[in-house]
Amino acid sequence: MTRDEKFKLRRRTTRREIWSRVAEIPNLPIKVALLAVYLLGAVYVQSKQETADAFMETLILPAPLVEAVCDNLLRSYLLAGVIVFGVLLIYPFDRKMVEDQFQSIGLANSAGIVPRLLRKRRDKDHPRVTIWEFNNPSLPLKMWEDKRLAIEAALDINIISMKYGKSKGRIIVYAVPAKDDLPEHIEWKEEYLSPDSFVLTLGDGYIGPVTVDLAKIPHILLGGSTGSGKSVLLKLLLMQALYKGAEVYVADFKGGVDFPPAWHERCRMCFEEDDLLELLTGLADELERRKRLFKKTGCPNLDEYNKVKGTHLKRLIFACDEVAEILDKSGADKTRKDKLSSIESKLSIIARQGRAFGIHLILATQRPDANLIPGQIRTNLGCRICGRADSILSQIILDSTAAADQISKEARGRFLLHDGTVFQGYWFDERQFERSG
Ligand SMILES: Nc1ncnc2c1ncn2[C@@H]1O[C@H](COP(=O)(O)OP(=O)(O)O)[C@@H](O)[C@H]1O
Ligand SMILES: [Mg+2]
Known part of the structure; x- marks a missing residue:
């Protein structure tokens, strides 16, 4: 950017700031006042018609436009008002602002050309969402993604998603205004329970509830700092899994502090390694048993098998809140290392084959240590969810630093979610659960 361009940019930014301060004054009174001034102006103009006529008499050869205006003073005034209003409506104030902002944050190609705003409209299906369409001066989508936070600050929005438009010469950004951020607290209500066979509801996203279908994505890896x-x-x-009739197994080596007694009545709890190995061996055996059953009937999955046989084989869910702690082999002697390896291998079998047989894993961790969860297990945990985290933990869970970049430190x-969806998880009060049992 030349000095001259920088100067102009700064001048436009200052002018816009002044205007935005004016615009911040509650809108309605200003609009009403402007309309009142405009109408008073009309009365005033009408009262000056005679003066205009007298003025006309003094002209020897009036220009046709002057003559027309003087003859129809009020109509000319009203017409001018309509034209000014129209210009205000059509003039691309936004476009200029967007170009300046992109210039400022350095979203430009190597020739210094910034994206231009082509259109901005409401999403018909989601009234909170605005769709911004830009012409894209040969910037890769990755560069837009990398500048996501700067774009959000520049345009005062929260971005939901970005993608190429009809061609790579267009970029479509789905966003909500920054002031429409998600609430910090959303209470769980029983009516949020999904009616579909094995869909679990996670929380509220910008465009509605966020869910995961265990029949499609069978296992969940959940990360986030303490x-x-x-x-x-x-x-x-x-x-939710319990309400839907699943059998739930929980490994909690903290002695059950995280899971009060109401859980112990409903779930099969497990507090130490030997018990865990036994439990996982049982689940892996059940997987083999179901494999044989399904093969005999030619059914590809649990729902199908239950339908064909008229039975109700339950979904089985194994959950572990601090899985990295459990799998950590450091300082272990040979026997314990072997035991942990067996635990790993059972988890790995379930991770690889559990989907069709209705056996699922939900594993959580806060430790930013990739080696603790073996790659074979990790790659099979298709649903990745990460809360507030540092970039290393975010990388382990989501394969990107997105959670570290996008989730604030106080959140x-x-x-x-792995697909880039941000959501506020429902707040679930265990005491409610205790009473309902
Ligand atoms: N969905 C939520 N909405 C609002 N506050 C929450 C939510 N989840 C957790 N919190 C708050 O954060 C605290 C820590 O939550 P917790 O689940 O124990 O974190 P972690 O297991 O990651 O250490 C809770 O005691 C609660 O105050
Ligand atoms: Mg915890």
């Missing part, structure tokens, strides 16, 4: 809301979300999911219960 206090990010993992345990609350984990229990929210387990509670509780705010999560990012």
